[in-house]
Amino acid sequence: MTDAPLDAIEAARRPRIAIEAVSPTVDGGRFPVKTVIGRAIVVEADVFADGHEVLRAEVVWRPRGEGDWRRAPMAELPNDRWRAAFTPEAIGRHEFAVEAWWDDFGTFRRDLTKKREAGLDVALETDEGLILLEEIASTAPQQAAKALADIILATRALGVSDRVAALLSPETHAAVEAAGHRAFLTRSAAYGLEVDRVQAAFASWYELFPRSESGDPTRHGTFRDVIRRLPQIRDMGFDVLYFPPIHPIGKTNRKGPNNTLTPGPNDVGSPYAIGSPDGGHDALHPELGSLEDFRALVAAAADNGLEIALDFAIQCSPDHPWLKENPGWFKWRPDGSMKYAENPPKKYQDIVNVDFYGPDAVPGLWVALRDVVLFWASEGVKTFRVDNPHTKAFPFWEWMIEEVKLEHPDAIFLSEAFTRPKVMYRLAKLGYSQSYTYFTWRNHKAEITEYLTELTTTAPKDFFRPHFFVNTPDINPYFLQTSGRAGFLIRAALATTLSGLWGMYNGFEICESAPLPGKEEYLDSEKYEIRIRNWAQAGNIIPEITRLNRIRKENPALHSHLGVRFYNCFDDHVLYYGKPRFAEDGSGRIEDMVLVFVNLDPFTVKNAPYEVPLWEFGLPDHGAIAVEDLMRGNRFTLTGKEQWIHLNPNELPFHVWRLTNLSGVA
Ligand SMILES: O=P(O)(O)O[C@H]1O[C@H](CO)[C@@H](O[C@H]2O[C@H](CO)[C@@H](O)[C@H](O)[C@H]2O)[C@H](O)[C@H]1O
Numbered sequence: 001m002t003d004a005p006l007d008a009i010e011a012a013r014r015p016r017i018a019i020e021a022v023s024p025t026v027d028g029g030r031f032p033v034k035t036v037i038g039r040a041i042v043v044e045a046d047v048f049a050d051g052h053e054v055l056r057a058e059v060v061w062r063p064r065g066e067g068d069w070r071r072a073p074m075a076e077l078p079n080d081r082w083r084a085a086f087t088p089e090a091i092g093r094h095e096f097a098v099e100a101w102w103d104d105f106g107t108f109r110r111d112l113t114k115k116r117e118a119g120l121d122v123a124l125e126t127d128e129g130l131i132l133l134e135e136i137a138s139t140a141p142q143q144a145a146k147a148l149a150d151i152i153l154a155t156r157a158l159g160v161s162d163r164v165a166a167l168l169s170p171e172t173h174a175a176v177e178a179a180g181h182r183a184f185l186t187r188s189a190a191y192g193l194e195v196d197r198v199q200a201a202f203a204s205w206y207e208l209f210p211r212s213e214s215g216d217p218t219r220h221g222t223f224r225d226v227i228r229r230l231p232q233i234r235d236m237g238f239d240v241l242y243f244p245p246i247h248p249i250g251k252t253n254r255k256g257p258n259n260t261l262t263p264g265p266n267d268v269g270s271p272y273a274i275g276s277p278d279g280g281h282d283a284l285h286p287e288l289g290s291l292e293d294f295r296a297l298v299a300a301a302a303d304n305g306l307e308i309a310l311d312f313a314i315q316c317s318p319d320h321p322w323l324k325e326n327p328g329w330f331k332w333r334p335d336g337s338m339k340y341a342e343n344p345p346k347k348y349q350d351i352v353n354v355d356f357y358g359p360d361a362v363p364g365l366w367v368a369l370r371d372v373v374l375f376w377a378s379e380g381v382k383t384f385r386v387d388n389p390h391t392k393a394f395p396f397w398e399w400m401i402e403e404v405k406l407e408h409p410d411a412i413f414l415s416e417a418f419t420r421p422k423v424m425y426r427l428a429k430l431g432y433s434q435s436y437t438y439f440t441w442r443n444h445k446a447e448i449t450e451y452l453t454e455l456t457t458t459a460p461k462d463f464f465r466p467h468f469f470v471n472t473p474d475i476n477p478y479f480l481q482t483s484g485r486a487g488f489l490i491r492a493a494l495a496t497t498l499s500g501l502w503g504m505y506n507g508f509e510i511c512e513s514a515p516l517p518g519k520e521e522y523l524d525s526e527k528y529e530i531r532i533r534n535w536a537q538a539g540n541i542i543p544e545i546t547r548l549n550r551i552r553k554e555n556p557a558l559h560s561h562l563g564v565r566f567y568n569c570f571d572d573h574v575l576y577y578g579k580p581r582f583a584e585d586g587s588g589r590i591e592d593m594v595l596v597f598v599n600l601d602p603f604t605v606k607n608a609p610y611e612v613p614l615w616e617f618g619l620p621d622h623g624a625i626a627v628e629d630l631m632r633g634n635r636f637t638l639t640g641k642e643q644w645i646h647l648n649p650n651e652l653p654f655h656v657w658r659l660t661n662l663s664g665v666a
Pocket of ligand 1: 270271273313350351387473527
């Protein structure tokens with residue numbers, strides 16, 4: 001068997017320069033990398049070629065749809081690795097690539113310098129240099145060509161030593177740069193980059209059921225009641241106020257208190273059973289108020305520095321208008337009934353799922369669902385927590401999120417997928433801005449360290465933003481059921497300092513944890529009934545939450561999960577980590593560091609030896625560093641690497657400090 005002869009002309013057109021291992025990328029460029037506006041993105045690549053020529057490289061980037069590339073020169077690192085950083089200036093989809101070329105004149109300059117330093121006769125080399133300049137001028141824009149022609153003329157008239165000086169002069173270098181000569185110019189594939197607003201990566205969420213906000217157990221709460229509560233939520237330092245569904249609730253198979261299937265006539269039902277004769281996903285539950293009331297709430301929230309996040313739960317109560325209007329969007333059984341939804345072992349008898357590939361579903365259902373999101377976005381809601389996305393079609397999410405973001409590039413989608421890691425990661429790749437995580441079930445030092453290491457050092461770091469909820473209406477964590485107040489403080493400290501995104505479902509601040517016996521569910525869950533609470537209850541942790549949220553706002557190192565470093569504290573129950581803030585000059589110097597100690601044992605006082613990370617500041621083991629205790633407000637100096645920490649769960653089971661090099665302390 002003989003291969004067709006290789007076409008040499010075609011082969012010679014192939015790139016002479018290799019550009020490999022571009023980072024960050026997601027699945028070789030199939031999905032976009034994520035970043036937020038104002039945050040520098042560091043691009044690296046292996047760039048090399050045959051021979052010894054000097055190479056140059058740039059990272060180029062542009063907003064999708066724009067013609068001109070912006071450029072940043074890449075610096076050469078050891079072993080043919082190159083790096084550059086750039087900071088996107090707008091939100092929305094971008095693309096970036098790496099370009100590299102032979103720097104012919106750079107090679108000439110390098111070799112001429114070496115030969116001259118070695119004392120060789122370089123007369124012929126200066127002739128070669130002038131010929132190279134002529135070549136470069138021949139393809140240069142008019143003005144640059146003219147400048148080069150003048151240089152060539154003047155240099156040709158000089159003696160050898162003055163020619164060398166002229167060829168190596170900054171003026172000649174500048175003229176060559178202006179000519180834009182790029183031999184063997186090669187560009188990598190273009191990679192996607194999704195630039196989100198800051199809140200996609202850094203936000204503090206508070207979740208409540210508006211119907212519980214009346215202050216009176218016999219009266220259904222309203223949007224106007226929520227408006228009254230806004231200052232209190234704002235004062236705790238939250239930025240996002242998230243509601244479970246606020247749409248009409250079906251009556252068929254309505255759930256009663258504690259998930260029973262025998263509701264009384266006055267039971268309010270689960271808000272996830274969306275749809276009734278009053279309307280579906282684009283309607284409001286009449287008892288919560290009108291669209292005007294909702295608009296007033298969105299505006300009042302904004303006045304208080306809060307944005308509203310809505311639940312997007314793609315499912316229908318059997319009473320949803322869509323069942324009658326669009327039967328082809330659902331899967332019917334031969335007897336004309338429908339299967340209720342499940343997330344085994346959980347049974348959702350009061351809802352049915354849509355069928356994304358049902359007879360009339362494409363495009364009808366897909367478009368209708370997209371339009372639901374667009375409708376709420378047009379009402380000023382830009383953040384959506386999406387219920388159970390892992391049970392819905394992957395292609396739908398990629399299409400729908402992109403469609404919404406084309407119109408609303410500031411839209412944010414939080415994936416509520418508690419499922420297999422690869423499925424959670426895929427949803428993030430498909431466009432989810434943030435994702436619920438396993439944080440709620442990571443309680444021990446080794447498992448928290450391992451989980452954060454996975455999230456910050458392996459592939460998900462480029463596309464998966466973990467949202468650390470300490471509890472949800474569905475998750476009353478076993479740890480909190482027995483830990484007492486100290487446990488709530490422990491979990492709050494971990495969530496607020498480990499991730500840029502954290503959230504709590506109300507009741508957490510008053511250490512609510514009564515469970516349905518043996519289950520991770522709340523007793524008398526608010527999912528099925530109205531709950532009135534006393535926020536001033538003794539033992540509440542509102543001051544601590546407020547302080548933690550303030551610390552988060554004031555310390556940029558806490559605006560992401562990325563960058564966490566775990567340090568040695570010699571006690572298996574004390575988790576000890578730091579988050580550095582680097583100087584903006586790109587030197588890699590640490591400006592300051594937030595250092596956190598958490599006693600994970602809510603019942604035992606800990607005294608443990610630990611190492612102060614003096615080395616991170618370039619300090620010797622006997623060096624001294626300034627510390628500000630951010631929870632208590634006092635300042636002190638630590639001298640020497642070996643120290644002891646004291647953590648009393650009956651007072652405060654954690655410390656949050658800021659370390660600053662003494663030379664940087666006023
Ligand atoms: O299945 P998940 O654990 O992801 O939970 C989410 O989806 C559930 C279904 O929407 C939702 O469950 C609640 O609503 C159901 C429908 O009304 C009801 O049958 C369940 O009893 C109730 O828990 C859950 O709250 C949501 O977070």
